[in-house]
Amino acid sequence: xxxLAEPSVSAFGASGExxxxxxxxxxxxxxxxxxxxxxxxLQYAWIRVGDTALSTASQPLSGDKVSAPSEAGFYHLELLKxxxxxxxxxxxxxxxxxxxxxxxxxxxxxxxxxxxxxRMRSKTPPPEGFLEINPPDVExxxxxxxxxxxxxxxxxxxxxxxxxxxxxKLLDKLELVIQEIARWHxxxxxxxxxxxxxxxxxxPEHNRRVQRAASDSQHQYGDAAxxxxxxxxxxxxxxxxxxxxxxxxxxxxxKHPELVGGLGIYTTGHSSTNxxxxxxxxxxxxxxxxx
Numbered sequence: 001x002x003x004l005a006e007p008s009v010s011a012f013g014a015s016g017e018x019x020x021x022x023x024x025x026x027x028x029x030x031x032x033x034x035x036x037x038x039x040x041x042l043q044y045a046w047i048r049v050g051d052t053a054l055s056t057a058s059q060p061l062s063g064d065k066v067s068a069p070s071e072a073g074f075y076h077l078e079l080l081k082x083x084x085x086x087x088x089x090x091x092x093x094x095x096x097x098x099x100x101x102x103x104x105x106x107x108x109x110x111x112x113x114x115x116x117x118x119r120m121r122s123k124t125p126p127p128e129g130f131l132e133i134n135p136p137d138v139e140x141x142x143x144x145x146x147x148x149x150x151x152x153x154x155x156x157x158x159x160x161x162x163x164x165x166x167x168x169k170l171l172d173k174l175e176l177v178i179q180e181i182a183r184w185h186x187x188x189x190x191x192x193x194x195x196x197x198x199x200x201x202x203x204p205e206h207n208r209r210v211q212r213a214a215s216d217s218q219h220q221y222g223d224a225a226x227x228x229x230x231x232x233x234x235x236x237x238x239x240x241x242x243x244x245x246x247x248x249x250x251x252x253x254x255k256h257p258e259l260v261g262g263l264g265i266y267t268t269g270h271s272s273t274n275x276x277x278x279x280x281x282x283x284x285x286x287x288x289x290x291x
Contacts, residue, residue, distance in 0.1 A: 005079055007091040008032035008064075013168065014256055015175035017144040021093050022168060023068035024129055031077065032064040033088065042081050049074040049092060050136055072097045072132040074140060074148075092140065096129025097163065105205065108132075110163050111156060113205030116216050127165035127221050134161050143171050145178055145193070151200030151222070164201035165222030169280040173252060173259045174225060177278065180248040181231050196237075198275050199226040212289075218262060224279035226266075237274050239267035245276045253284070260284055 011032055012018050023029045035042070043058040046069045056069050058080050069075055072095050077088040097107060105113050107130065117123040131137075131148065138149035151164045178193050202210065202219035210217075218224035228237045231244035246265045253260050262285035264277035279285075 004037070005033050005035040005086070005088055007088065008034050011091055013172035013175070014259075015143075015172050015179060017175040017179075018142070018168060018171045019091060019144070020142040020166075020168065020171065021091055022129075022166075023093060023095055024098055025068060025072065025095055026070045027068045028065055029068055029093075030064050031066045031091075031093075033061075042079055045078045045080060046075040046093070047078045047087070049076060049140065054078060068093060068095050071095065074137055092142070094131055097132050098129045099126050107163050108161070110159060110161065111205050112163065112203045113208070115204055115220065124216060124221060127167075130163040130165050132161045132163060142166070143175050145175065145195050146171065146197070150197035151225075153201050153203050153206055154199065155203060155206035163203075165220070166201065167222045167280055169259055170223055170225060170278070173249075173256070173261070173278060173280055174227065176252045176256065176259070177245065177248045178229070180251050181229065181244065184244075185233065193229065196228040197225050198228060200224075218279040218281050223281055224262065224277060226275050226277050228275045239274055242267050242274045242276050245278075249276070249278055262286070264289055 009016065011021065021031065039061065042061040044061045044066060045054045045058040046056045048055045055075065059067065075093045075095065079086050079088060101107060102112055105111060115126040117125050133148055133152060138152065140148045142148055151166050152162050153164055174195065178195060182193055199219060201222050202217060204220050207213050207217050207220050229241060229245050230237055231241040242265050246263055249263050259280055260283065261281045262277060262279040264287045266273060266275050266289045268274060
């Protein structure tokens with residue numbers, strides 16, 4: 001019998017709500033598990049999300065170290081013992097397409113463009129790799145409130161697979177911001193709070209065409225998201241909501257200095273342009289803007 005197992009609490013980030021782990025192909029990673037029973041002779045394999053057949057050969061499970069599949073995609077962990085199988089629920093593994101596969105601005109036929117660090121020294125290094133996203137992956141939950149589709153590049157519509165860089169620290173920070181806002185409402189509202197991601201990942205090729213975008217925008221690295229949250233719960237997105245989200249970001253950064261980053265508060269008279277830029281660049285930056 002394969003005993004029930006689930007990812008350890010530490011696997012879900014400080015917020016407890018991150019549902020996506022990241023790895024490069026065949027990389028050994030930490031995947032802490034709580035096994036309810038005797039783990040002796042347990043083996044593991046990976047199964048691609050949406051499939052039923054195992055995607056990899058089984059290997060002995062020893063400690064918290066596992067080897068990621070060699071092909072990019074989204075996977076669930078499967079435990080095996082004595083011919084029986086049991087899926088581990090709650091945490092998806094994203095195997096990235098390595099940045100080193102990018103050639104002359106193209107990644108597997110998808111137009112990424114060129115990062116500044118590829119032309120100039122002392123610039124932010126490019127991401128290690130990119131999510132490979134196909135249409136069935138768009139609705140895949142990556143946190144309690146976010147899905148893969150929230151980070152798809154707003155360019156090259158209809159081109160699949162699409163590719164995106166996403167920093168797990170950003171996912172954690174966004175969920176902590178939602179939790180802070182919910183705390184102001186007595187925590188009861190956390191499940192009802194929606195987050196609208198106006199802009200997640202931007203490929204450098206796309207970013208250079210975005211009006212007023214920074215030339216080395218954090219969006220290119222998967223470190224940033226522009227979001228709108230109805231923070232006061234009145235059913236509208238107004239300047240007040242943007243300021244409340246900004247306050248929540250300040251509080252989260254005080255509690256979690258490892259998530260420090262940029263905060264841009266954008267307020268206008270139109271709901272579509274009241275939003276907040278949140279990133280995890282590793283240093284404090286603050287600004288205000290209009291639509």
